[in-house]
Amino acid sequence: xxxxxxxxxxxxxxxxxxxxxxxxxxxxxxxxxxxxxxxxxxxxxxxxxxxxxxxxxxxxxxxxxxxxxxxxxxxxxxxxxxxxxxxxxxxxxxxxxxxxxxxxxxxxxxxxxxxxxxxxxxxxxxxxxxxxxxxxxxxxxxxxxxxxxxxxxxxxxxxxxxxxxxxxxxxxxxxxxxxxxxxxxxxxxxxxxxxxxxxxxxxxxxxxxxxxxxxxxxxxxxxxxxxxxxxxxxxxxxxxxxxxxxxxxxxxxxxxxxxxxxxxxxxxxxxxxxxxxxxxxxxxxxxxxxxxxxxxxxxxxxxxxxxxxxxxxxxxxxxxxxxxxxxxxxxxxxxxxxxxxxxxxxxxxxxxxxxxxxxxxxxxxxxxxxxxxxxxxxxxxxxxxxxxxxxxxxxxxxxxxxxxxxxxxxxxxxxxxxxxxxxxxxxxxxxxxxxxxxxxxxxxxxxxxxxxxxxxxxxxxxxxxxxxxx
Amino acid sequence: xxxxxxxxxxxxxxxxxxxxxxxxxxxxxxxxxxxxxxxxxxxxxxxxxxxxxxxxxxxxxxxxxxxxxxxxxxxxxxxxxxxxxxxxxxxxxxxxxxxxxxxxxxxxxxxxxxxxxxxxxxxxxxxxxxxxxxxxxxxxxxxxxxxxxxxxxxxxxxxxxxxxxxxxxxxxxxxxxxxxxxxxxxxxxxxxxxxxxxxxxxxxxxxxxxxxxxxxxxxxxxxxxxx
Numbered sequence: 001x002x003x004x005x006x007x008x009x010x011x012x013x014x015x016x017x018x019x020x021x022x023x024x025x026x027x028x029x030x031x032x033x034x035x036x037x038x039x040x041x042x043x044x045x046x047x048x049x050x051x052x053x054x055x056x057x058x059x060x061x062x063x064x065x066x067x068x069x070x071x072x073x074x075x076x077x078x079x080x081x082x083x084x085x086x087x088x089x090x091x092x093x094x095x096x097x098x099x100x101x102x103x104x105x106x107x108x109x110x111x112x113x114x115x116x117x118x119x120x121x122x123x124x125x126x127x128x129x130x131x132x133x134x135x136x137x138x139x140x141x142x143x144x145x146x147x148x149x150x151x152x153x154x155x156x157x158x159x160x161x162x163x164x165x166x167x168x169x170x171x172x173x174x175x176x177x178x179x180x181x182x183x184x185x186x187x188x189x190x191x192x193x194x195x196x197x198x199x200x201x202x203x204x205x206x207x208x209x210x211x212x213x214x215x216x217x218x219x220x221x222x223x224x225x226x227x228x229x230x231x232x233x234x235x236x237x238x239x240x241x242x243x244x245x246x247x248x249x250x251x252x253x254x255x256x257x258x259x260x261x262x263x264x265x266x267x268x269x270x271x272x273x274x275x276x277x278x279x280x281x282x283x284x285x286x287x288x289x290x291x292x293x294x295x296x297x298x299x300x301x302x303x304x305x306x307x308x309x310x311x312x313x314x315x316x317x318x319x320x321x322x323x324x325x326x327x328x329x330x331x332x333x334x335x336x337x338x339x340x341x342x343x344x345x346x347x348x349x350x351x352x353x354x355x356x357x358x359x360x361x362x363x364x365x366x367x368x369x370x371x372x373x374x375x376x377x378x379x380x381x382x383x384x385x386x387x388x389x390x391x392x393x394x395x396x397x398x399x400x401x402x403x404x405x406x407x408x409x410x411x412x413x414x415x416x417x418x419x420x421x422x423x424x425x426x427x428x429x430x431x432x433x434x435x436x437x438x439x440x441x442x443x444x445x446x447x448x449x450x451x452x453x454x455x456x457x458x459x460x461x462x463x464x465x466x467x468x469x470x
Numbered sequence: 471x472x473x474x475x476x477x478x479x480x481x482x483x484x485x486x487x488x489x490x491x492x493x494x495x496x497x498x499x500x501x502x503x504x505x506x507x508x509x510x511x512x513x514x515x516x517x518x519x520x521x522x523x524x525x526x527x528x529x530x531x532x533x534x535x536x537x538x539x540x541x542x543x544x545x546x547x548x549x550x551x552x553x554x555x556x557x558x559x560x561x562x563x564x565x566x567x568x569x570x571x572x573x574x575x576x577x578x579x580x581x582x583x584x585x586x587x588x589x590x591x592x593x594x595x596x597x598x599x600x601x602x603x604x605x606x607x608x609x610x611x612x613x614x615x616x617x618x619x620x621x622x623x624x625x626x627x628x629x630x631x632x633x634x635x636x637x638x639x640x641x642x643x644x645x646x647x648x649x650x651x652x653x654x655x656x657x658x659x660x661x662x663x664x665x666x667x668x669x670x671x672x673x674x675x676x677x678x679x680x681x682x683x684x685x686x687x688x689x690x691x692x693x694x695x696x697x
Contacts, residue, residue: 281686288687295572331649334664369657432657
């Protein structure tokens, strides 16, 4: 794999941090340099200030009023301008009274106008030769009605040399600092992200057969821990689904095999038996019964497979729950009558939902069928319709033995049976409740089981009155 | 009456041929779509029973070609695909009826009779089996001069059995035609059995000759002759 810094999270992080740091340092360096330059000039200006005072002390006028400079000590005279100052003296009306010889006639700025008063701020200036100077002007009073403008200049080049030295130090130090930080940041990121590698490695080893494995989480509170926890939770759900699927496959093949075994053994045994036509008729009849059972089971499986694939068409209409409950009860009334059970619908007769009456009716029929099957003789099965604000509720109360707590979570699972032996006798393959749950779920409803302590079970279907688009 | 049966499954094909011959039909059995198409286009039949899942040309294709050639022979499709789209496709292509596998032979017989427009008595004429008289207009039942009181469902059940008298009626047929229950997963078998038991108590128990018989593994029949 070609390594590219942008390709890895670590590289991207490092790049981002390094560029942020570089920008911040650059801003800082510019600020520092500007401040440094300003300080250097202040220093130079205060030196100039002192020089101006010295020069002022050396100025006087002769009797004729002409300017006299008593001493040229400190003034640059010849050769290179290393130390010493350059001097111009102007009369207030703009006549040049004195100019250092070193300047060879070059001016230290324009002719001072009438605006010059008191002390002037420092001012940088470049001579035609390229030499940079710092100048300071001041009005000097030499007695009444006689004032001159003293203008002093010193070499500014040493200041710039110092400034550039500092800038070049910053220019070398800054990239080094950024590189150093980037490098250590990269190493740090590698250390922080090391658990990610470990998690990826571990996750890549988890297959369908080892869904019980989990990622190791060092700190559940940090971001990686949260990611790992989320992944582990997903794994747990996946494991649960796989477990359900595995159980479903096992149960389905068991359910399919049972009638097949019956057909085969009944057929084989009776082939070896002498018998009359009636005997064989009976044998064939019993084989056909098993074949019917198989056909019905395959039908149910197909229905559910189609439901799982979302291929069931739902034709919604306004359904009055009381009416639908009564119709479902009417269909199964004879079964309750046979057991002298009372089967009745009670509650609110005005609650309607948007639903497919055939599919929802199937859920009710399955639940009522179960209720009748598991309620004792002379027991009662009652449907209750409740208007619960946003939801409509259908409750199916039976007077059966109830369902033990350890079975409650699983009774809606396909093929799940509370009592394996008894349920088969009573018919059905353990699909009724899961079909009922599916039928309720596609209407955005829920189905729950409640077992009150006084006995019996209550299956509660809760449907939104306002149909939800799925 | 000649029926062309197109069915590749040997066991199913021979069982259906034998069963239909026993009912008095002449059967030509083709085992592939090509063979079926050849028979259908070379001579005329009263009815074609066509399996959808055939090797080579499937049933829908054969049916489509026949209909394109102007053949109007009634066609009953046998399909293992219990899906609405397959039924719609079959009926759109020109099938007159369809039956989903697995099906009860009794039901196939009923469908064939319906397609051949036979055994379609005037729905208002009185049905009589032995001494049992059923008046569809007044919905009354009389046996040996005695009026028998039935509930609405019991009456419909009896009338349905009487219209198919002498033949076996499966629980699926009753669920669909008497209870008008479309969902096959609805647990109606127990309900049907209870109703049959009650009907038997009212119609048969007081009398010497038993008319309502259970054919184990298949269904029920209303007939003077128990076999």
